Amino acid sequence: MRSIDERRSSDGFQWVGRRVPRLDGPEKVTGRTKYMTDLHFANAAYGRVLRAAHPHAIIRRIEVSRARALPGVICVLTAADIPGLNGFGIIIQDQPVLAREKVRMTGDAVALVAAESEELAEQALALIEVDYEPLPAVTEPLQALAPGAPPVHEGGNLLQRTTLCRGDVARAFAEADAVVEGTFETPRQMHAFIETEGGWARLEPDGSLTIWCPAQAAYRDRLQVARILGWNPNRIRIISSPLGGGFGGKDELTVQHYLALLALHTGGRPVKLHYKREESVVAGIKRHPFRVEAWLGANRDGTITALQARIVVDKGAYASLGPAVLNLAVEHIAGPYKVEHVAVEGLLVYTNNGTNGAFRGFGVPQTCFALESLVEMAAERLGIDPLALRKQNVVRRGEVDGAGHRIESSVAVWECLDAVERSSLWEGRAEWVAAAPAGKLRGYGVACGVHGVGLGKGVPDFANAAVELTAEGRFRLLVAPQEIGQGNGTIYAQMAAEVLGCAPDEIEVVQGDTGQVPDGGTVTASRGTYAGGMATVNAAKKMATLLGQGAPPPLRAEGYFILPQAAGALPGIIGAPHHVCGYAAQAVLLEVDALTGETRVERVVSAIDCGRVINPTGLEGQSEGGVVMGVGFALCEDTLMEGGLHRTRNLTTYILPTTCETPAIETIAVESCEETGPFGAKGIGEVVMVPVVAAIPNAIARATGRVFRLPATPERVWAAMRKEAQQP
Amino acid sequence: MISFTVNGRPAAVAVPDAKPLLDTLRDDLGLTGAKECCGKGECGSCTVLMDGEPVCACLVFTAQARGVEIITVEGIGGGPEQLDPIQAAFVAEGAAQCGYCTPGFIVAARALLDKNPHPTAAEIRRGLAGNLCRCTGYQKILQAVAKAAEGRAD
Amino acid sequence: MxxxxxxxxxxxxxxxxxxxxxxxxxxxxxxxxxxxxxxxxxxxxxxxxxxxxIRRLPELQRMDQADGWVTVGAAVTYGRLLRSELMAQTAPLLAAAARDVGSVQIQAMGTLGGNLGTASPAGDTIPPLFALEAEVGLCSRGGGERWVPVESFFLGPGRTVRRPDELITAVRFAPQAPGERWKWQKLGLRGAQAISMVSLALRLQPGFARVAFGAVGPTVLRARKCEAWLSQAEAFDLATVRSIAQMAWKEVAPISDVRASAAYRQQMACALLERGLREVLAV
Structure with missing residues (x-):
């Protein structure tokens, strides 16, 4: 297999496939980059949000007169001050902007304050009197479904039920040579972007509103804010790039709506909000905790024949993107395997446990942990090499996957597994395990995974971009997806440069400003490089045509891209199937302390089917970052809650991996060339963290005993080890 | 007034004694390179050098900075056109993604290499363990610092 | 306020x-x-x-050895402790613990006196000070100087015998013997930058043993039964080491919190002692 760098010389591309250094690198490493939360305006007002005192309670009365009377307070706002809809949510607007009658989580906003200083704003919060009538908190999804459980919303606690049924699972299980089962639980992972939610807003002299706020969907945010204000969206400009990290956590509105409301009451003064980490923990969305009860059947020849699963999702208090998360989890429940008999029921259940939403992986890491644990258990039961078993069952182009969808796009998951198999990690695994020092137990683990690119079947998904040639003779590329860290600005410049015949650094890239860029959709759903890239290429081609015709500057050319939709459909599952998917296979070497259950991931190999590599450094960056986020999910990260209250309050008790936990990671690019993507590229921003969350528990199982609940903290591994030791 | 030196220049600020130094640097001196992420000394995003030692500016009372010398990321290297070797290595290796943690890493790495110009891989890991990054998985950061250290040896 | x-x-x-x-x-x-x-x-x-x-008070910066005492000023930072030649020679156990406190940023600012004054049961320098049988120097204008054994210094989590008019000025202890076997161990939720779930300071000489655990009680605790058995043992084979380590189970009083359950902590006190003993005794 050729390395990423060796390959490019034969491709004939000047920029695509090259390690072009990030265009924003020098600004970032010198601290010059101005994030939205770094901006400072003269004559500023400072905002704060009052949060609910209980996870579940009726609001009897809110009294703000004492807060309003505090000298230095500019305004105090409650639900009564919302001109438009008091609700938000990407799919269902069930989350109040400011709670009026009821609170459903401690993160609920009850009132807003703007004052002359942050300290005054905080004092004012303490002067707002809210009279609550506490209700029993609903904290266990299974109990929330029981008859008589207190309803979080009027319609009851079941927000959505998604099912997928094909073949005859009952017969398939009866005929299977091996059936394995387990119940798998996953953590309330926190995005833990380094930049907490924040920004600025200002009512402009012409009556329009400008919002500066790091976000993943500026145009959609603008619509949501407009609905809350009862305004024409064209009067709102949102500047949303760059972000200090997002990972899905800035996909839903974060502070834009609060900023907008405050800015209407500060007499034109710019107003700032910037959450402390503690507020971000309480108010921000998290990854949905899943409980997956599943059975997998396989034949002696290694064919995986049947999968049955019941997924119960802790939705938290509000829908946000939960319905789409559950749908994607169901679509990908069988991973990249050709399982013929599948029966899945997924339940999305309201609780008072904060609120959950989009997070890199979007439901797939949770189900991958269950599936790939079962695949490993089946391989063990059947005495088949776990990697060979996977290679035998993965889907190839033209074949039908477990969801019943015929794959008509690029797929190289077999090749990813093959690349892992040929890696030095895999070849040396037995030797490494055998060399365990005294007191240590060693294991290796592997898993593979799939993740859809774009929003999927039945959800309109498009991108636009514009290329300008200024009167001064400089190219400007205007594209919606924000610079969230992955380096898409550089990728877009590489693609445009390839088409225009200039150098990437000769192109100024403008992202995420609704005042400048055309609506090109979100920086989510592994769609940035694929969708934004195609719009960029199409715009650049039009510009090249104009230039070829000898048109004089200034020039502007727009390009668009409508994401192709899958031919088939999965009835009842909005967003499924996805026409294009990214695939990955990952393997790990892991060591367990035999006395304490402490774990250490020594090495990881990460083979990614990315279609085509646009920038190897960028691909490695995604792969390495995804792997370590997966290490955190598997081994240490969880936002603990009890009775609807957060026990994990900040980064002191939320345990993120550090430089000392990061393993040596080798990334292998497997190029399948996706014909609908820019230069053959497709999205991999999410699949990079999917298999590793199962490869790690598989390695733990091989070293000691199997864990069914993540994160596999030292205490849980120790318990698994004891259980294993007690078995005859 | 509280007086100290920032990036070689004298600074005097009229702020509350207990105002976190980070806020003073960002709000009152316009130096927004250092960031707040956790506010509790867990993440290193606010790392600055105080009399040559890397400290979390979010945990320092501004009054404690009286008379000291502060170096922020803005005082390392000569700006985007004249990068410090560590900064250049971060760019070359792709060690900055979203970049919000990067200033803290640059300052912490500078402190590490100033004390120990030829660190082992383990010493680099240890020296940067107080800085959290959520994008990169750290590998490219560790490589960049190792590379910068090698460059100095030449 | x-x-x-x-x-x-x-x-x-x-x-x-x-x-x-x-x-x-x-x-x-x-x-x-x-x-x-x-x-x-x-x-x-x-x-x-x-x-x-008090961070820069000259009187609180000392690190010296005289008359059988090693004395460390209260404002000495973890960073100075772990880099000190004197500590490497006289109290490597304390230096090792200082290396495990927080991050380099915390080590640059945090002080030994501060770790004592905060009085967290998980404070990393405290188990070594228990194992060293250190004394804490307190000074006031009215009462002058007094030295309190570190074991009597703590009243409970966050509470010490320091009066409001007193300042912790220094810590003193007899140096570790040359050739003494010692071990510092810390179990956290990750390898670096972690608050201890359990920590252990261990000192071993022929006929002499000191075992102190952190984070498994309201204050740091000495495991006196383990110490007695260790100082009386004539030979250390694996079975002996294991049975002595198991005694730690009865000598600690942990609670469950966000980091670990009481039951796990209790078991881990034994595990750390076993691991530490096996390492220093090579059994």
Whole structure:
């Protein structure tokens, strides 16, 4: 297999496939980059949000007169001050902007304050009197479904039920040579972007509103804010790039709506909000905790024949993107395997446990942990090499996957597994395990995974971009997806440069400003490089045509891209199937302390089917970052809650991996060339963290005993080890 | 007034004694390179050098900075056109993604290499363990610092 | 008390610092590295009207050895401890613990006196000080200097015998014997930058043993039964080591919290002792 760098010389591309250094690198490493939360305006007002005192309670009365009377307070706002809809949510607007009658989580906003200083704003919060009538908190999804459980919303606690049924699972299980089962639980992972939610807003002299706020969907945010204000969206400009990290956590509105409301009451003064980490923990969305009860059947020849699963999702208090998360989890429940008999029921259940939403992986890491644990258990039961078993069952182009969808796009998951198999990690695994020092137990683990690119079947998904040639003779590329860290600005410049015949650094890239860029959709759903890239290429081609015709500057050319939709459909599952998917296979070497259950991931190999590599450094960056986020999910990260209250309050008790936990990671690019993507590229921003969350528990199982609940903290591994030791 | 030196220049600020130094640097001196992420000394995003030692500016009372010398990321290297070797290595290796943690890493790495110009891989890991990054998985950061250290040896 | 109303005074000498404490008693707090103080202030606690800055007081910077005592000033930072040649020779156990405190950033500011004053049962320098049978020096204007055995210094989590007019000025202890076997171990939720779930300071000489556990009780605890058996054991085989380590189970009183359950902590006290003993005894 050729390395990423060796390959490019034969491709004939000047920029695509090259390690072009990030265009924003020098600004970032010198601290010059101005994030939205770094901006400072003269004559500023400072905002704060009052949060609910209980996870579940009726609001009897809110009294703000004492807060309003505090000298230095500019305004105090409650639900009564919302001109438009008091609700938000990407799919269902069930989350109040400011709670009026009821609170459903401690993160609920009850009132807003703007004052002359942050300290005054905080004092004012303490002067707002809210009279609550506490209700029993609903904290266990299974109990929330029981008859008589207190309803979080009027319609009851079941927000959505998604099912997928094909073949005859009952017969398939009866005929299977091996059936394995387990119940798998996953953590309330926190995005833990380094930049907490924040920004600025200002009512402009012409009556329009400008919002500066790091976000993943500026145009959609603008619509949501407009609905809350009862305004024409064209009067709102949102500047949303760059972000200090997002990972899905800035996909839903974060502070834009609060900023907008405050800015209407500060007499034109710019107003700032910037959450402390503690507020971000309480108010921000998290990854949905899943409980997956599943059975997998396989034949002696290694064919995986049947999968049955019941997924119960802790939705938290509000829908946000939960319905789409559950749908994607169901679509990908069988991973990249050709399982013929599948029966899945997924339940999305309201609780008072904060609120959950989009997070890199979007439901797939949770189900991958269950599936790939079962695949490993089946391989063990059947005495088949776990990697060979996977290679035998993965889907190839033209074949039908477990969801019943015929794959008509690029797929190289077999090749990813093959690349892992040929890696030095895999070849040396037995030797490494055998060399365990005294007191240590060693294991290796592997898993593979799939993740859809774009929003999927039945959800309109498009991108636009514009290329300008200024009167001064400089190219400007205007594209919606924000610079969230992955380096898409550089990728877009590489693609445009390839088409225009200039150098990437000769192109100024403008992202995420609704005042400048055309609506090109979100920086989510592994769609940035694929969708934004195609719009960029199409715009650049039009510009090249104009230039070829000898048109004089200034020039502007727009390009668009409508994401192709899958031919088939999965009835009842909005967003499924996805026409294009990214695939990955990952393997790990892991060591367990035999006395304490402490774990250490020594090495990881990460083979990614990315279609085509646009920038190897960028691909490695995604792969390495995804792997370590997966290490955190598997081994240490969880936002603990009890009775609807957060026990994990900040980064002191939320345990993120550090430089000392990061393993040596080798990334292998497997190029399948996706014909609908820019230069053959497709999205991999999410699949990079999917298999590793199962490869790690598989390695733990091989070293000691199997864990069914993540994160596999030292205490849980120790318990698994004891259980294993007690078995005859 | 509280007086100290920032990036070689004298600074005097009229702020509350207990105002976190980070806020003073960002709000009152316009130096927004250092960031707040956790506010509790867990993440290193606010790392600055105080009399040559890397400290979390979010945990320092501004009054404690009286008379000291502060170096922020803005005082390392000569700006985007004249990068410090560590900064250049971060760019070359792709060690900055979203970049919000990067200033803290640059300052912490500078402190590490100033004390120990030829660190082992383990010493680099240890020296940067107080800085959290959520994008990169750290590998490219560790490589960049190792590379910068090698460059100095030449 | 608002953050903006708090005053920091910077006395130039120990005498002056003690005068501030005496005059203002409960209204004043010593301010050393601020790594705990600022966290508490931000959480709305410790809103003391007056903070007496002691970080740079020359009287609190000493690190010396005389008359059988090694003395470390209260304002000595973890960073200085772990880099000190004197500590490497006389108290490598303490230096090893200092290396495990927080991050380099915390080590640059945080002080030994601060770790004692905060009095967390998980404070990493405290188990070594228990194992060293150190004494804590307290000074006040009215009462002069007194030395308190470290085991008597702590009353409970966050509570010590220090009176409001007193300042922790130094810690002193007899040096570790040359050739003594010792081990510092810490179990956290990750390898670096972690608050201890359990920690262990172990010292072993022929006929002499000191075992102190952190984070498994309201204060750091000495495991005296383990010590007695270790000092009396004639030979250490694996079975002996294991049975002595198991005794730690009865000598600790952990609670469950966000980091670990009490049951796990209790088992881990034994596990750390077993691992530590096996390492230093090579069994």
């Amino acid at each position: 608002l953050l903006s109303e708090m005053k920091v005074v910077a006395p130039g000498s120990l005498t002056e610092a003690l005068r501030w404490l005496e005059e203002h008693q409960d209204r004043a707090r010593p301010l050393a590295g601020a790594t705990d103080a600022m966290v508490r202030v931000k959480e709305g606690q410790w809103r003391s009207p007056i903070w007496v800055e």
